[in-house]
Amino acid sequence: MNIPLASQDISDLEIKVVNEVLRSERLSLGPKIENFEKAVCDFVGCKYAAAVNSGTSALHIAMIAAGIGPGDEVITSSFSFIASSNSILYVGAKPVFVDIDPETWQIDPNKIEAAITPRTKAILPVHVFGQPAQMKPIMEIAKKHNLTVIEDSCEAIGAAIDGKKVGTIGLCGAFAFYPNKQITTGEGGILITNDEHVARMARSLRNQGRGEGATWLCHERLGYNYRMSDINAGLGWAQMQRIDYIINKRSTVAQWYTDRLKDYSDLILQKIEPNVEMSWFVYVVRLADRFSIEQRAKLLKLLTQNGIGCNPYFSPIHLQKYYRDQLGHREGELPITEHIGQRSFAIPFSTKITQTQVDYVCDTLKKLIGQI
Numbered sequence: 548m549n550i551p552l553a554s555q556d557i558s559d560l561e562i563k564v565v566n567e568v569l570r571s572e573r574l575s576l577g578p579k580i581e582n583f584e585k586a587v588c589d590f591v592g593c594k595y596a597a598a599v600n601s602g603t604s605a606l607h608i609a610m611i612a613a614g615i616g617p618g619d620e621v622i623t624s625s626f627s628f629i630a631s632s633n634s635i636l637y638v639g640a641k642p643v644f645v646d647i648d649p650e651t652w653q654i655d656p657n658k659i660e661a662a663i664t665p666r667t668k669a670i671l672p673v674h675v676f677g678q679p680a681q682m683k684p685i686m687e688i689a690k691k692h693n694l695t696v697i698e699d700s701c702e703a704i705g706a707a708i709d710g711k712k713v714g715t716i717g718l719c720g721a722f723a724f725y726p727n728k729q730i731t732t733g734e735g736g737i738l739i740t741n742d743e744h745v746a747r748m749a750r751s752l753r754n755q756g757r758g759e760g761a762t763w764l765c766h767e768r769l770g771y772n773y774r775m776s777d778i779n780a781g782l783g784w785a786q787m788q789r790i791d792y793i794i795n796k797r798s799t800v801a802q803w804y805t806d807r808l809k810d811y812s813d814l815i816l817q818k819i820e821p822n823v824e825m826s827w828f829v830y831v832v833r834l835a836d837r838f839s840i841e842q843r844a845k846l847l848k849l850l851t852q853n854g855i856g857c858n859p860y861f862s863p864i865h866l867q868k869y870y871r872d873q874l875g876h877r878e879g880e881l882p883i884t885e886h887i888g889q890r891s892f893a894i895p896f897s898t899k900i901t902q903t904q905v906d907y908v909c910d911t912l913k914k915l916i917g918q919i
């Protein structure tokens with residue numbers, strides 16, 4: 548067997564729509580962008596969206612539109628993909644990492660207030676692996692301290708907490724559409740918001756700082772070329788027509804894994820809180836406390852040799868080279884993030900995986916853990 552870690556779900560509809568775009572005269576700045584943005588707005592229930600060329604770009608322009616800049620601090624999680632906190636660095640601000648909850652692996656709201664200083668401007672919660680962070684306490688803390696909340700929802704399109712879709716709870720949110728995500732545009736991202744100012748800024752920033760209705764060579768602010776092409780947007784629009792099916796199918800696959808692994812004492816699964824609706828991004832398990840990072844490395848090697856795609860997930864951001872060298876971060880700062888980051892890993896997950904493959908992954912996993 549050869550089971551990939553992730554796999555996109557592309558139907559004839561996506562191929563038809565992308566073909567239409569290719570046969571049209573508008574490969575960029577065309578109608579598919581608006582169609583895609585509207586589909587995302589309708590789906591999550593928000594007013595505005597600005598499609599861009601990556602989730603990272605969406606986070607970057609969110610930071611600028613929210614007025615975060617040099618000297619500011621933004622509280623976030625190190626148990627995430629590096630783009631979360633890089634977006635804070637791009638605007639000259641400082642990421643301040645707060646440890647995670649040991650069971651849900653999400654930023655621990657009980658530890659946020661202790662990290663607030665007079666320089667804190669915002670909180671960037673990450674909805675890790677498609678589970679929403681606990682937004683109620685986060686929003687309460689933000690309100691009390693007059694902080695902006697930007698949601699890194701890149702892994703969680705369609706997830707909800709207390710009945711509200713992620714990305715719509717804070718000032719704005721970002722989704723990402725790399726092919727391992729729930730839906731894909733090849734590469735791409737989108738910023739969503741109910742705030743008109745943020746939406747206008749995002750549209751200008753992604754398009755070289757042009758103002759609304761401005762001519763091609765008229766630039767009002769420092770902008771970027773973060774535009775999404777109509778080819779990508781056509782693909783994204785078609786994926787949005789199928790998103791309910793995709794999210795449900797991913798949820799079924801996650802349940803297959805959970806049923807097979809939940810009572811297995813060598814592995815610990817992510818706790819899913821009762822007030823959330825998951826939008827499964829990856830299926831991540833972690834080795835029990837007695838295992839070491841070296842044993843995980845051995846296990847991942849054996850899994851790969853057995854045709855099972857796998858990857859450490861996540862390697863804490865604060866211990867990445869740049870963060871150590873430039874920002875002085877060291878081991879021991881975030882004990883729970885580090886403990887879990889040394890033991891957690893993703894196993895194959897997509898709409899395409901079959902129950903037989905899930906059986907094979909789980910049986911092989913259990914067998915190989917006995918060998919490490």
Ligand SMILES: Cc1ncc(COP(=O)(O)O)c(C=O)c1O
Pocket residue numbers: 600601602603604627628630631673699701702723724725735736
């Ligand atoms: C939590 C998180 N934030 C941001 C991103 C960045 O998205 P992209 O890879 O589209 O730039 C990702 C994507 O992997 C992510 O998982």
